[in-house]
Amino acid sequence: MKDADKKRLLREMIFFRRFEDRTFEAYMERKIGGFLHLYSGQEAVATGVLEMANVGQGDKNDYVITGYRDHVHAIKTGAPAREVMAELYGKETGSSKGRGGSMHIFDASQNFMGGYALVGQPFPLAAGLALACKHKGTKQIAICFLGDGANNQGTFHETMNMASIWNLPVLFVCENNGYAIGTHIDRSTAQLDQYKRVDTAYNMKSSQHEGMDIENVLPAAKAAIDYVRNEQKPYFIEFMTYRFRGHSMSDAKGYRSKEEEAEWEKRDPIKIFSKKLIDAGVVTAKDIKAMEKEIDNEIENDIIKFAEEGPEPRIEDLNKYVLDDNPDPRWIGPLQK
Amino acid sequence: MAEIAYWEAIRRAHDEEMARDPMVIAMGEDIGVAGGTYKATAGLYDKYGESRIIDCPISENSYTGIGIGASMAGMRPVIEIMSINFALLALDTIVNAAAKIRYMSGGQIACPIVMRTPGGTAHQLAAQHSARLARMFMSTSGLRVVTPRGPLDAYGMLKSAIRSNDPVIIIEHEQMYNLKEEIPDEEFFRPLEGAEVIREGTDITLIGYNYSVHLCLEAAKRLEADGVSAEVIDLRSLKPIDRETIRESVEKTHKVVVAEEDEAPVGVGSEIITGIMEDCFFALDSQPVRVHAADVPVPYNYKLEKAAIPNADDVYHGALKALGKI
Numbered sequence: 174m175k176d177a178d179k180k181r182l183l184r185e186m187i188f189f190r191r192f193e194d195r196t197f198e199a200y201m202e203r204k205i206g207g208f209l210h211l212y213s214g215q216e217a218v219a220t221g222v223l224e225m226a227n228v229g230q231g232d233k234n235d236y237v238i239t240g241y242r243d244h245v246h247a248i249k250t251g252a253p254a255r256e257v258m259a260e261l262y263g264k265e266t267g268s269s270k271g272r273g274g275s276m277h278i279f280d281a282s283q284n285f286m287g288g289y290a291l292v293g294q295p296f297p298l299a300a301g302l303a304l305a306c307k308h309k310g311t312k313q314i315a316i317c318f319l320g321d322g323a324n325n326q327g328t329f330h331e332t333m334n335m336a337s338i339w340n341l342p343v344l345f346v347c348e349n350n351g352y353a354i355g356t357h358i359d360r361s362t363a364q365l366d367q368y369k370r371v372d373t374a375y376n377m378k379s380s381q382h383e384g385m386d387i388e389n390v391l392p393a394a395k396a397a398i399d400y401v402r403n404e405q406k407p408y409f410i411e412f413m414t415y416r417f418r419g420h421s422m423s424d425a426k427g428y429r430s431k432e433e434e435a436e437w438e439k440r441d442p443i444k445i446f447s448k449k450l451i452d453a454g455v456v457t458a459k460d461i462k463a464m465e466k467e468i469d470n471e472i473e474n475d476i477i478k479f480a481e482e483g484p485e486p487r488i489e490d491l492n493k494y495v496l497d498d499n500p501d502p503r504w505i506g507p508l509q510k
Numbered sequence: 511m512a513e514i515a516y517w518e519a520i521r522r523a524h525d526e527e528m529a530r531d532p533m534v535i536a537m538g539e540d541i542g543v544a545g546g547t548y549k550a551t552a553g554l555y556d557k558y559g560e561s562r563i564i565d566c567p568i569s570e571n572s573y574t575g576i577g578i579g580a581s582m583a584g585m586r587p588v589i590e591i592m593s594i595n596f597a598l599l600a601l602d603t604i605v606n607a608a609a610k611i612r613y614m615s616g617g618q619i620a621c622p623i624v625m626r627t628p629g630g631t632a633h634q635l636a637a638q639h640s641a642r643l644a645r646m647f648m649s650t651s652g653l654r655v656v657t658p659r660g661p662l663d664a665y666g667m668l669k670s671a672i673r674s675n676d677p678v679i680i681i682e683h684e685q686m687y688n689l690k691e692e693i694p695d696e697e698f699f700r701p702l703e704g705a706e707v708i709r710e711g712t713d714i715t716l717i718g719y720n721y722s723v724h725l726c727l728e729a730a731k732r733l734e735a736d737g738v739s740a741e742v743i744d745l746r747s748l749k750p751i752d753r754e755t756i757r758e759s760v761e762k763t764h765k766v767v768v769a770e771e772d773e774a775p776v777g778v779g780s781e782i783i784t785g786i787m788e789d790c791f792f793a794l795d796s797q798p799v800r801v802h803a804a805d806v807p808v809p810y811n812y813k814l815e816k817a818a819i820p821n822a823d824d825v826y827h828g829a830l831k832a833l834g835k836i
Contacts, residue, residue, distance in 0.1 A: 269614060272616045279614065297573070298578060298603075298607065305585045309583075494612050495652055496652065504669075505670070508706055
């Protein structure tokens with residue numbers, strides 16, 4: 174990978190961290206409502222995996238789908254960050270026109286097929302997107318990001334089975350952060366290594382990787398994506414990671430120790446990659462400071478401004494988008510009497 | 511015109527739509543190699559192959575979800591759920607995903623799936639194979655729910671459902687798959703919306719949907735012998751409901767009976783009668799009557815099952831009550 178790309182990836186990860194931190198502030202100011210689940214700590218996974226996928230190219234993109242911790246996945250797939258922020262603000266200019274909120278970011282123009290609040294629901298949807306790719310013969314694949322907690326849903330088992338028997342081009346990315354909401358994995362899950370739950374059980378290729386160092390994520394993701402695209406078969410890839418914040422904003426993190434958090438913070442993906450790039454002479458500490466300043470400027474003067482200034486949806490449009498708003502009367506009616 | 515059975519009508523609609531549009535696929539348990547529990551896809555596996563007539567493992571929630579995911583990327587899946595009881599396993603993907611994705615995405619993504627499933631009692635199938643559940647789906651925003659009463663609608667509404675851009679639940683009935691009706695040989699469509707007056711009358715309105723339409727027609731014949739002219743409305747669509755056709759009829763007859771095979775609480779009858787109260791209360795000459803199943807899990811024993819489920823005689827007596835004759 175070229176130095177310029179490494180530098181860009183570091184900038185992206187810092188941007189994602191700052192973006193999430195800024196949503197935290199806006200939430201405390203009550204400018205953002207509902208539930209808010211932040212991605213801080215796990216940046217190396219989405220950034221690294223999607224760097225190796227086809228993203229940012231509009232309808233040529235691979236299909237990406239995830240759970241409710243979805244802001245970063247959406248932006249890295251190609252959704253404009255200002256539209257994601259405007260969605261959190263509930264604005265008409267938001268990614269989902271203010272109808273979805275934090276947990277339901279969509280950008281169909283970039284094949285970002287949504288964030289979902291039902292844990293495990295995206296498994297079959299992802300397999301269906303992959304089925305469509307295979308059917309059309311486009312060589313696109315579907316990429317599904319979910320946490321370890323999702324793997325205890327029935328949809329996990331049902332979908333792994335069908336993805337395998339039908340050879341669907343779907344990459345399941347398990348972001349194993351060790352917690353299903355507030356329950357530690359060793360209290361909720363019989364098999365702690367998630368990748369082992371699909372290999373013999375569903376005859377699917379799988380692997381496990383350290384997920385805090387993006388330089389571990391990138392080659393592992395590339396191999397998995399190449400396999401899915403070229404072999405037209407599913408792959409399950411597990412990254413060991415950690416979320417620095419609570420499950421959502423209402424989470425006081427009473428279920429984990431300060432010592433554990435401190436241990437993982439030493440493995441902060443941004444610190445790891447910053448140090449590596451400084452040591453290799455790709456960037457200097459001063460460059461990173463400048464980068465941070467530039468990012469904060471962008472967030473404040475472009476992204477937050479766009480979100481603040483955007484119009485609210487009109488009450489008159491409450492009933493739009495429930496069903497097709499311009500249906501063909503031949504199929505829908507009314508019935509001719 | 512040729513007389514064909516309900517299952518043949520569904521099969522023909524599948525065949526024509528699959529021949530026309532390569533994005534149309536069918537998914538379900540035993541629909542391919544085995545030919546389909548109700549023969550709705552008989553012979554199509556040989557014609558279209560395993561990539562378009564997809565035999566699914568017994569995983570209702572996730573194969574329905576796979577169909578929904580495929581529809582989000584432009585495909586037109588028709589999903590057969592062998593019994594509406596099993597659709598309960600797929601409620602998450604139907605209600606939380608298919609019904610909501612268009613809205614949650616601000617209109618960006620449609621889910622044009624069709625889910626076909628028989629909902630009704632047959633012969634001593636007991637509690638877990640006799641659910642009706644129309645009321646559960648008709649209460650969900652973002653879905654269309656239709657109930658074809660015979661081959662004409664079974665064919666014409668399935669074709670419309672496949673072409674519409676909305677998620678459509680088609681509720682069929684185990685006792686109707688062999689029902690025959692003459693339908694045109696050339697292609698036609700029947701719209702998904704709109705109730706239909708299928709027998710005109712002046713003295714009382716009998717409202718049914720799905721199988722209960724036939725109970726209403728039978729009751730209407732008996733009433734005719736008594737000198738009572740009964741109008742019969744087939745609701746056809748339970749979501750949305752065509753309140754205008756109901757209002758017009760009630761304003762003419764001033765009396766109404768709603769026949770539903772399901773239990774009464776929070777059901778089709780409650781919804782229809784509430785609509786009548788709101789739309790044309792002062793047109794009524796007598797209290798509306800609901801004819802419905804007993805509020806029990808459907809029993810196995812033949813006599814108990816018969817006692818639990820409404821029949822034409824019950825509709826007839828419901829009409830006599832509305833007419834003030836009993």
